[in-house]
Amino acid sequence: MRSVTAPNRPVETQADLSAEIESIETAADHTTPQPLLDYPPYRSSILRHPTKDPRHADPETIELWAPCFGHTDVDPLEADLTIAGSNEPIGERITVSGRVLDGEGRPVRNQLVEIWQANSAGRYIHKHEQHPAPLDPNFTGVGRCITDAEGRYRFQTIKPGPYPWGNHVNAWRPAHIHFSLFGRAFTQRLITQMYFPSDPLFALDPIYQSITSQKDRDALVATYDHDLSVPGFSMGYEWDIVLTGPSRTWTEPEEGDL
Numbered sequence: 001m002r003s004v005t006a007p008n009r010p011v012e013t014q015a016d017l018s019a020e021i022e023s024i025e026t027a028a029d030h031t032t033p034q035p036l037l038d039y040p041p042y043r044s045s046i047l048r049h050p051t052k053d054p055r056h057a058d059p060e061t062i063e064l065w066a067p068c069f070g071h072t073d074v075d076p077l078e079a080d081l082t083i084a085g086s087n088e089p090i091g092e093r094i095t096v097s098g099r100v101l102d103g104e105g106r107p108v109r110n111q112l113v114e115i116w117q118a119n120s121a122g123r124y125i126h127k128h129e130q131h132p133a134p135l136d137p138n139f140t141g142v143g144r145c146i147t148d149a150e151g152r153y154r155f156q157t158i159k160p161g162p163y164p165w166g167n168h169v170n171a172w173r174p175a176h177i178h179f180s181l182f183g184r185a186f187t188q189r190l191i192t193q194m195y196f197p198s199d200p201l202f203a204l205d206p207i208y209q210s211i212t213s214q215k216d217r218d219a220l221v222a223t224y225d226h227d228l229s230v231p232g233f234s235m236g237y238e239w240d241i242v243l244t245g246p247s248r249t250w251t252e253p254e255e256g257d258l
């Protein structure tokens, strides 16, 4: 969460924001594959989006060393976010799994996948995050794993709750899990968010709405997968991440919200 409330800014309601979102939605080119960087309804993006076109850098002058992680560097237990405390965290247990793929559908193996998320009450452990929802002493909200030979990752966690943020009055983020992938060089790190199906907040959320292509929005929403659900224990969600090509998963600048 990032608060953008300015002292002299007029009070803005969800209705104000929704009207702005709708007018941009009407005018937008819905084939644009990336989000609109200058997307005024997402208030803090106004100040931090790039104002100049990207420049090609000479590959010889940038960091070429790749982060290398092997299966011995990351403990398999780090993929289970439900075991950090002495008791189980509160919330709906879920398994989130999927494959990291290149543009041709080939698995991307041995990739570090990191996630961070709010707890079931919509609260992060973060100094800037002070809304009155409880912290869970048994849930830190962070995990990581390495993709296997099929490019597959798998996390055991609890379903995050929606949370309020400072974009406007009564602004709430749809429930989501943040994902980071380091890729094959330090300059390739990608960050994105996975959402849950049928969230009623999609239409109201200026971050989700800053992506104008419905196909790209849909690609950020996990699919409920009954085969991933564990009988009597947890619900399963499947979500693939595509790194390149026309089906590439939408990613955001590193300075995104929490």
Ligand SMILES: [Fe+2]
Binding pocket: 001, 118, 173, 176, 178, 257, 258
């Ligand atoms: Fe978040």
